[in-house]
Amino acid sequence: MSAFKPLPDLPPPANTVGPIGWARSNLFNGPVNSVLTLFALYLMYLALDWFITWGLINADWFGESREACTSGGACWVFVTARITQFTYGFYPEDLIWRVDIVFALFAACLIWLMVDRSPAKGWVAAFTLFLFPFIAYFLLRGDAFGLESVDTHKWGGLMLTLIIAVVGIVASLPIGILLALGRRSDMPFIRSVCIVYIEFWRGVPLITVLFMASVMLPLFMSEGVEFDKLARAMIGVVMFQSAYMAEVVRGGLQAIPKGQYEAAQALGLSYWKMMGLIILPQALKLMIPGIVNTFIALFKDTSLVLIIGLFDLLAIVQSALNDPKWLGYSVEGYLFVGFVFWAFCFGMSRYSMRLERKLNTGHR
Amino acid sequence: MNATNSAEDRPVIIRLNGVNKWYGSFHVLKDINLNVLKGERIVVCGPSGSGKSTMIRCINRLEEHQKGDIIVNDIPLTNDIKNIDIVRREVGMVFQHFNLFPHLTVLENCTLAPVWVRKMPKKEAEEIAMQYLERVKIPQQALKYPGQLSGGQQQRVAIARSLCMNPEVMLFDEPTSALDPEMIKEVLDVMIELAESGMTMICVTHEMGFAKTVANRVIFMDQGQIVEENEPNEFFHNPQNERTQLFLSQILQH
Ligand SMILES: Nc1ncnc2c1ncn2[C@@H]1O[C@H](COP(=O)(O)OP(=O)(O)OP(=O)(O)O)[C@@H](O)[C@H]1O
Ligand SMILES: [Mg+2]
Numbered sequence: 001m002s003a004f005k006p007l008p009d010l011p012p013p014a015n016t017v018g019p020i021g022w023a024r025s026n027l028f029n030g031p032v033n034s035v036l037t038l039f040a041l042y043l044m045y046l047a048l049d050w051f052i053t054w055g056l057i058n059a060d061w062f063g064e065s066r067e068a069c070t071s072g073g074a075c076w077v078f079v080t081a082r083i084t085q086f087t088y089g090f091y092p093e094d095l096i097w098r099v100d101i102v103f104a105l106f107a108a109c110l111i112w113l114m115v116d117r118s119p120a121k122g123w124v125a126a127f128t129l130f131l132f133p134f135i136a137y138f139l140l141r142g143d144a145f146g147l148e149s150v151d152t153h154k155w156g157g158l159m160l161t162l163i164i165a166v167v168g169i170v171a172s173l174p175i176g177i178l179l180a181l182g183r184r185s186d187m188p189f190i191r192s193v194c195i196v197y198i199e200f201w202r203g204v205p206l207i208t209v210l211f212m213a214s215v216m217l218p219l220f221m222s223e224g225v226e227f228d229k230l231a232r233a234m235i236g237v238v239m240f241q242s243a244y245m246a247e248v249v250r251g252g253l254q255a256i257p258k259g260q261y262e263a264a265q266a267l268g269l270s271y272w273k274m275m276g277l278i279i280l281p282q283a284l285k286l287m288i289p290g291i292v293n294t295f296i297a298l299f300k301d302t303s304l305v306l307i308i309g310l311f312d313l314l315a316i317v318q319s320a321l322n323d324p325k326w327l328g329y330s331v332e333g334y335l336f337v338g339f340v341f342w343a344f345c346f347g348m349s350r351y352s353m354r355l356e357r358k359l360n361t362g363h364r
Numbered sequence: 365m366n367a368t369n370s371a372e373d374r375p376v377i378i379r380l381n382g383v384n385k386w387y388g389s390f391h392v393l394k395d396i397n398l399n400v401l402k403g404e405r406i407v408v409c410g411p412s413g414s415g416k417s418t419m420i421r422c423i424n425r426l427e428e429h430q431k432g433d434i435i436v437n438d439i440p441l442t443n444d445i446k447n448i449d450i451v452r453r454e455v456g457m458v459f460q461h462f463n464l465f466p467h468l469t470v471l472e473n474c475t476l477a478p479v480w481v482r483k484m485p486k487k488e489a490e491e492i493a494m495q496y497l498e499r500v501k502i503p504q505q506a507l508k509y510p511g512q513l514s515g516g517q518q519q520r521v522a523i524a525r526s527l528c529m530n531p532e533v534m535l536f537d538e539p540t541s542a543l544d545p546e547m548i549k550e551v552l553d554v555m556i557e558l559a560e561s562g563m564t565m566i567c568v569t570h571e572m573g574f575a576k577t578v579a580n581r582v583i584f585m586d587q588g589q590i591v592e593e594n595e596p597n598e599f600f601h602n603p604q605n606e607r608t609q610l611f612l613s614q615i616l617q618h
Contacts, residue, residue, distance in 0.1 A: 260465065263464070266526075267456075267476070267481065267525070282465075
């Protein structure tokens with residue numbers, strides 16, 4: 001009888017690994033692919049070349065008016081000269097520090113929560129979720145604690161976009177989870193209420209929802225009750241997005257095997273503990289791509305509020321483009337808006353990918 | 365070890381009285397009567413689809429029976445959620461496919477229920493969990509995730525997880541049938557040790573060696589009925605019912 005002797009592990013052949021191996025197997029595996037690759041590279045070169053010359057090298061960056069734009073490239077002066085307005089809308093300039101505090105506080109909380117090793121995450125999360133909204137509201141809105149009142153119709157620009165998006169995101173996730181649980185409930189009444197809600201809000205375009213919120217809602221309310229337009233828009237956005245979120249969550253719930261429910265029940269966990277400790281943590285992890293997809297869609301959809309007369313980032317840039325002093329710079333304006341939206345959405349997307357990797361515990 | 369028959373002086377811990385269950389119009393459990401004494405080890409066998417899983421899943425109300433009484437530890441199982449919760453706390457269950465929580469470490473799997481259901485301080489729960497993990501011989505895996513363990517190891521964790529709740533009764537539903545032959549023994553060893561420690565156990569299994577070693581009683585089910593029950597020696601060597609004989613000849617062939 002001969003003993004079993006394993007062969008030594010050899011490294012893979014050089015041309016199948018590393019960047020060269022990757023390019024070989026993905027970009028140049030065959031004549032057609034090679035031609036396509038070269039053609040695509042050429043197109044990319046043309047686009048980049050144009051953008052870099054026009055948008056960076058030949059561009060004008062700073063100045064007071066369009067007279068500063070002389071070099072024939074992009075006129076970013078349009079953006080930089082009005083960056084305050086684009087960021088804060090019509091917020092009184094001497095009170096902008098209040099918005100800055102809110103932004104800074106929020107950014108600090110987010111970074112704290114996103115860094116893996118930061119301490120006391122639970123407290124910071126609780127602060128962000130429960131205390132920060134009030135602080136933010138009073139700082140932005142004023143009219144209390146001796147802070148000067150700033151009416152919401154003066155809010156605008158990126159600030160408004162972020163406020164609507166953050167409120168929409170933070171509120172629609174829990175509501176969506178409750179709706180999804182309700183839709184899977186054994187209790188017929190709760191189930192039907194949730195189904196009706198979800199199917200109604202999913203079937204209506206967001207524009208319609210916003211119109212209803214801004215035009216129809218006041219009709220139902222008694223005379224003299226003034227209900228803030230921004231608040232109405234936010235409620236509309238939250239109602240609408242939570243219905244979408246509910247379906248994403250339901251999809252995630254369905255992917256959890258029955259055995260997980262049974263094991264949790266067999267250990268004596270109550271319904272809410274089972275959901276909160278076993279089912280939702282796993283389901284949410286599976287749902288991260290879907291949830292972030294919904295967040296990103298929500299973020300971009302906030303620009304629809306311009307049709308009910310709120311000045312989000314897009315609306316405010318558009319109105320600036322109509323200023324006779326700046327006619328003809330719409331390319332710069334829209335590129336700027338596009339870039340800001342893209343930067344936020346890309347950030348969310350990257351963070352979600354990191355989160356998925358972090359939460360991967362090696363099953364499936 | 366051998367089956368002891370000191371039946372009279374031990375209390376009945378599980379009582380099934382005329383239990384019937386239907387799935388729609390399909391009659392899965394027909395008039396099941398079964399009394400399990402404290403400390404008794406019962407092995408349930410029978411052909412696929414005979415209702416073995418359904419029966420033991422009724423005992424912790426993972427399935428609802430429609431007729432008859434199930435009384436566990438003097439608590440009747442009805443729609444009363446309070447009673448169901450109490451019973452589930454006292455009845456541990458081990459599943460064919462382990463059903464560990466993949467997003468929690470082995471240790472967290474074991475401490476979850478003691479902390480959240482029994483309101484035990486985390487520290488204490490961890491100490492107890494480590495004791496049980498030691499008992500099932502995998503303390504060194506405590507900080508790993510279930511996905512990083514072999515099937516046999518996962519099943520032993522699942523046993524430890526149930527034991528951490530300090531249950532009165534353990535239910536096993538084919539705990540070894542999803543395992544490779546090499547791993548079956550390590551799980552059976554743990555179960556034998558558990559049986560020797562005096563745990564009340566009901567095991568659905570086709571491991572006849574296990575039945576012979578530890579069972580006080582073997583129950584044979586077919587088509588939703590208990591066809592025959594007897595102590596293992598008699599059951600294997602002198603089956604009374606011809607359905608039992610046929611079943612035994614089939615599974616003992618290989
Ligand atoms: N949820 C269900 N709905 C309808 N029928 C079911 C359901 N669960 C089980 N059954 C049926 O009930 C019968 C008994 O099932 P059970 O799982 O108890 O059998 P078993 O004895 O455990 O079989 P196995 O050895 O294959 O596990 C089977 O015929 C099965 O098809
Ligand atoms: Mg079964």
